[in-house]
Amino acid sequence: MSEPGPSTRVVRAGLPEPQQGEPFLPGPVFAAPFHLTGDPYAAENAYTRYGNPTWRGYEDAVGSLEDAESVLFASGMAAASAILLTSLRPGSVIAMDDGCYHAVRRLAQEHLEPRGVEVRLAPPAGLAAAAEGADLLWLETPSNPTLEVYDIAVLAESGPVTVVDNTTAGPLLQRPLDLGAAYTITSATKHLSGHADLLLGYVSTRDPERAQELRDWRRDTGALPGPFEAWLAHRSLATLALRLERSCDNAMAVARLVAARDDVEGVRYPSLPDDPGHEVARRQMAGYSTIVSFDLGSAERAERFLAAARLVTDATSFGSVHSMAERRGRWGGDSVPEGFIRFSAGCEDTADLLADVEQALDSTRN
Numbered sequence: 001m002s003e004p005g006p007s008t009r010v011v012r013a014g015l016p017e018p019q020q021g022e023p024f025l026p027g028p029v030f031a032a033p034f035h036l037t038g039d040p041y042a043a044e045n046a047y048t049r050y051g052n053p054t055w056r057g058y059e060d061a062v063g064s065l066e067d068a069e070s071v072l073f074a075s076g077m078a079a080a081s082a083i084l085l086t087s088l089r090p091g092s093v094i095a096m097d098d099g100c101y102h103a104v105r106r107l108a109q110e111h112l113e114p115r116g117v118e119v120r121l122a123p124p125a126g127l128a129a130a131a132e133g134a135d136l137l138w139l140e141t142p143s144n145p146t147l148e149v150y151d152i153a154v155l156a157e158s159g160p161v162t163v164v165d166n167t168t169a170g171p172l173l174q175r176p177l178d179l180g181a182a183y184t185i186t187s188a189t190k191h192l193s194g195h196a197d198l199l200l201g202y203v204s205t206r207d208p209e210r211a212q213e214l215r216d217w218r219r220d221t222g223a224l225p226g227p228f229e230a231w232l233a234h235r236s237l238a239t240l241a242l243r244l245e246r247s248c249d250n251a252m253a254v255a256r257l258v259a260a261r262d263d264v265e266g267v268r269y270p271s272l273p274d275d276p277g278h279e280v281a282r283r284q285m286a287g288y289s290t291i292v293s294f295d296l297g298s299a300e301r302a303e304r305f306l307a308a309a310r311l312v313t314d315a316t317s318f319g320s321v322h323s324m325a326e327r328r329g330r331w332g333g334d335s336v337p338e339g340f341i342r343f344s345a346g347c348e349d350t351a352d353l354l355a356d357v358e359q360a361l362d363s364t365r366n
């Protein structure tokens with residue numbers, strides 16, 4: 001049989017072998033301690049901070065999508081900080097793209113820099129130079145929210161241990177470990193779980209020692225996922241390919257709609273042939289993800305647009321079945337114009353979504 005397609009892979013990812021009378025996906029295992037006699041290290045389950053069967057099921061599932069070992073954490077940020085804090089020491093150097101997720105930048109600048117780590121933040125064109133002589137290279141592609149696209153293979157070849165924050169694409173659309181990255185980190189809060197109802201994150205690596213280091217870090221710091229969240233995320237994984245298919249189609253349709261209007265500026269969506277990231281994205285991604293960004297010229301118009309849209313929820317996340325958007329500048333921390341909108345396409349019917357976005361834009365035309 002040829003390589004299974006993405007839907008086939010996610011439908012059964014991480015499920016145990018069929019057993020008479022047992023469910024397809026076993027329910028969440030809620031336990032702090034487990035019954036334990038004798039050598040605790042010989043037992044598969046001893047105490048949930050050391051490991052939990054529901055986590056392992058989900059880790060097997062997401063790991064199978066990247067052909068890697070995956071280590072699950074309580075959130076994307078817990079996963080990101082696990083890589084940073086296990087990899088860097090006083091005197092280490094990290095190069096990061098300056099458009100990467102703002103909390104990752106803040107973690108590096110406010111928590112690592114004062115502890116003696118040199119943090120080099122670089123704009124897209126300067127990232128390769130900043131990476132020279134660095135110990136760790138952190139890149140997020142496509143980046144949130146500005147959708148810069150980095151050439152993973154070229155940058156990973158430049159020397160430092162390379163980490164790709166794969167949150168905006170996820171493992172079905174982009175496989176950075178195949179392109180030379182040592183780690184991927186993914187916030188499973190977004191597409192992977194897909195219903196805007198939980199936080200989770202994970203790190204994937206093909207190096208068993210690195211994976212063990214991350215599990216030890218999780219055990220010792222207690223950045224633990226809840227079994228119920230892990231189970232919900234595993235349950236939702238089966239529909240990932242279907243959800244992405246619809247959401248990516250919707251994102252493309254919205255990108256085309258806004259790009260064709262004369263009252264919308266700065267449209268970014270890597271699928272658009274004239275997007276600066278198009279060529280690299282086409283080479284290294286299997287799809288262009290669900291986020292579109294654009295500028296409505298002023299904070300005031302952006303807020304009116306969000307209030308006028310009926311099918312687009314004003315909220316700060318992406319990757320859900322619900323379309324969402326926000327005026328990103330309301331947070332500070334990202335270098336974006338005041339009227340900048342990050343739009344995350346959900347799974348609504350395309351015609352309905354387009355009609356809604358169009359009426360919201362028309363009703364707020366200056």
Ligand SMILES: Cc1ncc(COP(=O)(O)O)c(C=O)c1O
Nearest residue numbers: 075076077101144167187189200
């Ligand atoms: C690119 C990226 N990385 C990491 C994170 C952090 O994930 P979490 O909110 O699950 O901690 C986010 C959250 O929005 C993100 O967009």
